[in-house]
Amino acid sequence: MKIKTLNTRDLKASLKDGGCGECQTSCQSACKTSVANQPCESEAQS
Amino acid sequence: MVHTFSLNGFDIALDVYSGAVHVCDPVSLAAVRLYEYGGREETARQLLADFPENPEVTPEAADELLDTLDDLKARGKLYADDPYRDSGTLLRQDPGLVKALCLHVAHACNLACSYCFAGQGRYQGEAALMPCVVGKKALDFLVERSGDRRHLEVDFFGGEPLLNWDMVKDVVAYGRELERKTGKVFRFTLTTNGILLNDEVTEFCNREMHNVVLSLDGRPDVHDFYRKDPKGRGSYEEVVPKFQRFVKLRGDREYYIRGTFTRRNRDFIKDILHMADLGFDRLSMEPVVTDPDSPEALGLEDLPELFSQYEGLAREMLAREKQGKGFRFYHYMLDLANGPCIHKRLAGCGSGTEYLAVTPSGDLYPCHQFVGDRDFKLGNLTQGVTNESLRADFARNTLYAHPACDNCWAKFYCAGGCSANAYHATGVISGTYDFGCELFRKRMECAIMLAAAREEKKEA
Numbered sequence: 184m185k186i187k188t189l190n191t192r193d194l195k196a197s198l199k200d201g202g203c204g205e206c207q208t209s210c211q212s213a214c215k216t217s218v219a220n221q222p223c224e225s226e227a228q229s
Numbered sequence: 230m231v232h233t234f235s236l237n238g239f240d241i242a243l244d245v246y247s248g249a250v251h252v253c254d255p256v257s258l259a260a261v262r263l264y265e266y267g268g269r270e271e272t273a274r275q276l277l278a279d280f281p282e283n284p285e286v287t288p289e290a291a292d293e294l295l296d297t298l299d300d301l302k303a304r305g306k307l308y309a310d311d312p313y314r315d316s317g318t319l320l321r322q323d324p325g326l327v328k329a330l331c332l333h334v335a336h337a338c339n340l341a342c343s344y345c346f347a348g349q350g351r352y353q354g355e356a357a358l359m360p361c362v363v364g365k366k367a368l369d370f371l372v373e374r375s376g377d378r379r380h381l382e383v384d385f386f387g388g389e390p391l392l393n394w395d396m397v398k399d400v401v402a403y404g405r406e407l408e409r410k411t412g413k414v415f416r417f418t419l420t421t422n423g424i425l426l427n428d429e430v431t432e433f434c435n436r437e438m439h440n441v442v443l444s445l446d447g448r449p450d451v452h453d454f455y456r457k458d459p460k461g462r463g464s465y466e467e468v469v470p471k472f473q474r475f476v477k478l479r480g481d482r483e484y485y486i487r488g489t490f491t492r493r494n495r496d497f498i499k500d501i502l503h504m505a506d507l508g509f510d511r512l513s514m515e516p517v518v519t520d521p522d523s524p525e526a527l528g529l530e531d532l533p534e535l536f537s538q539y540e541g542l543a544r545e546m547l548a549r550e551k552q553g554k555g556f557r558f559y560h561y562m563l564d565l566a567n568g569p570c571i572h573k574r575l576a577g578c579g580s581g582t583e584y585l586a587v588t589p590s591g592d593l594y595p596c597h598q599f600v601g602d603r604d605f606k607l608g609n610l611t612q613g614v615t616n617e618s619l620r621a622d623f624a625r626n627t628l629y630a631h632p633a634c635d636n637c638w639a640k641f642y643c644a645g646g647c648s649a650n651a652y653h654a655t656g657v658i659s660g661t662y663d664f665g666c667e668l669f670r671k672r673m674e675c676a677i678m679l680a681a682a683r684e685e686k687k688e689a
Contacts, residue, residue, distance in 0.1 A: 184285055184294050186242075186257040188306060189684055191565040194248040194574070194641065195305065195312050201570020205380050207416065208329040210578045210596065210647075218573050219642035219673070220562045224380065225570070 192223070201225065231265055231308065232638030233258050236678045237544055243677065245638050246313070249306035250565060252681045256280055260294050265308055269295055313571060314629055324624065325614070327374040328381055329579065330367055331586040331597045334359045334396055335388035339424050340464060342456045344491060344517050344525050350388030352588075352601035358393045359589040364400035366610045367587045372411055374613075384418045386586075386597055391425035401437050420444070420487075422456070423468035423475075431475050440483040443472050447488050447500020447514075454493060455525075473508055485559060487513040491525035498538045502545065505556045513559035516668060518598075518650060529664055536671045543675040547682055563676040574628070577644035581607070581623025595623055598649030623648065626658050633661040639670045 203225040230245040233253075240258040242251040253261060259279055263272040273291040280286040301307035336357040338350030350356075371381055383404065385397050397419070404415040416439040423443055434441050445468065446452040453463025476484060486509040490497035497514055504512050516535075519526050527535070542558065549555050578584060581595030588600055591610040599605035608615040628634060628645040646669070650662040 184256045184260075184290055185252075185254050186261075186294070186297055186301075187252045188301065189250040189252060189565055189680065191248050191250050192568050192570075193305075194246065194571045195309070197570035197572070198313070202572035204323070204326075204328065204378055204572075204583070206569060206573060207380075208382055208579055208584045210580065210584065218569050218577060218644045219676075220559060221569055221573075222564045223567050223569055223573075 230311075230636070230638060231261060233262050234674050236540065236674055237547075237682070239678050239681045241674075241677055241681060242307075243638060244307050244309055245641065246311050247306050247309040248565075248568075248641065249301075249309075250677055250680070251301070251307070252684070256283065256286055257294060260291075260298060261307070264295060264298050313575060323376060323583070325374060326376045326378065327371055327583055327585060328378045329384075329584040330371050330382070331384045331386050331584070332359065332364060332367055332400070333387060333586060333588050333597070333600060334364065334385050334390045334400075335392040336589050337392055338387060338389045338422070339392060339458065340389070340422050340456055341459045344455050344489060344519055344523075346518055346598065347388065348601070354601060357589040359396060359587075361396045361399045363587070363589065363591045363610065364396055365403045366591065368400065368404050368407055368415075370610050370613070372407055372413055375413065379412070380414050380416060382416045382418065384420070386420055389422055389424070390419055391421050391430060394425070394430065398433060401433075416440075418442070422464065423471050424458075424464065426468070426471040426475055431478055434475070435479050435482060438482075440485070441475070441479075442485050442487045442513075443468075443475065445469065445472060445486050445488055445504060445509075446490070447494065447497065448503045451494045451500055452488075455489075455491070469507060476509060483511070485511050485513045487515070487559075489515050489517050491517040491519075492527055492531065493525060495527070495531055495534050496538065498542045498545065501542060501558065505549070505554070510556040511559075512556055516665070518653070527664065529667070532664075532667055535668060539668075539671050539675050543679055546679065550683075560672040561676040561679055563673075563680055565677075565680050571641070574641040574644050576627055578647070580648050581620055581626070595619075596649060598647075599652075622658065630659045631661060637666070637670075639666075639673050642673050643669050 206221050206224045232243045234241055240253040240255055242253055242258060242261045260276055263275050276286055276291045298307060336351050341349050375381055390397060401417055408415060417437055418440040419438050420442040446456060449465045452465040456464050458464060486504050488500055494500055501512055501514050516527050517525055584596060586594045586597045586600050593607040593609055594600045594605055607619055614620050626648060628640055631645040634640045634645050646662060646665060648658040650665050651660040652658045654660060654662040
């Protein structure tokens, strides 16, 4: 009986360490028709 | 809220509000489901009853498993409550700030694709090219309103932007001047049907464009059915060699081969694999957005087949990765560790606020999909945004403005979805495009499964 937690960004913590607004507008990246696919581009996060 | 699913041999639990992803087995996945609303003794009893043939499921093991779940809960990674709904004061608000523009440099096209949302590039209006002076004014507008944002984005869009190529080059050169003066960084992107791609365009794009989107629908007969020139001739034979040369010279820089699938090719996995077999490794394939009564429109009755296609695509991607022939599919790009922050996941794409579309004459719209609908004109480059109430509507249209999303497990992956799709499906930008939601949820399950599979491979 296993349960393994993957390394995922803590969304609650990102209330405080996110919000810089430097990430790419999702609609500009590929599809133009149909937010998770964009990586964070905050210098602090990277 | 926890979403549990099994796919391709993986049993996965997503804790919606923390974002944590747990890779389980059938027993621990059942425990996660039962324990969300059941008590400890009741859950242990049910596990023993549900897995009578499994020698590993003993009272002691069940007790240990529930200890693990208690620990995850205590660390905020399981059964987390919603800490965001009332956190409006914490969320960044930048009224009037703009960081991205979609420049409609050509309301004209050299193809006549029958499914085009832009009405063969003219957006329900007259054919027009954006004058260079308007393009430069748009960049000035963007810099002036960008506040402390450093990265600014400008997409050259149409119609077919290569019909106004000299203007594109001049605007990029002007942008580079502005970078030197202001310290801002422009990311230029371009979407093209490929007809006018030549060595000069290729060399310029590979030097200046952060990303280039190349339109190809897949197999020759599929591509040529819709993507014809004005004389009715298909364009596959003309554009594929140009795209192959472009990508070969592009090196590691970003590009996407971007297709549209319709009711005609619900077996779109064959089109994606055809693209991969042509040597392209960054692929995007989108369901057509069109009038529900048109023959190419997809509907709810197509979902089982489309779900099967998405799952098959994920399996095929893993198989090809094993063979060293992997490729990227845009909707399966999911960086769990370094994904977007909660601010982005609540605000969405920024259309109508920090992302605007500019028409050839300099009018402003919330995004490219609203251009041509006068009810959605926000203002113009000279006066700025003058329709403040419309902008306020878009600013308020965050995830929590969509009541239908309250109980959706995927809401922090889509941020409430596309306002234009919602408007065209329901008549309001805070609506939900249910068909699109169904596809989106399936794509996210596939993307999370791929992340789990790659993690497992890394450990092996």
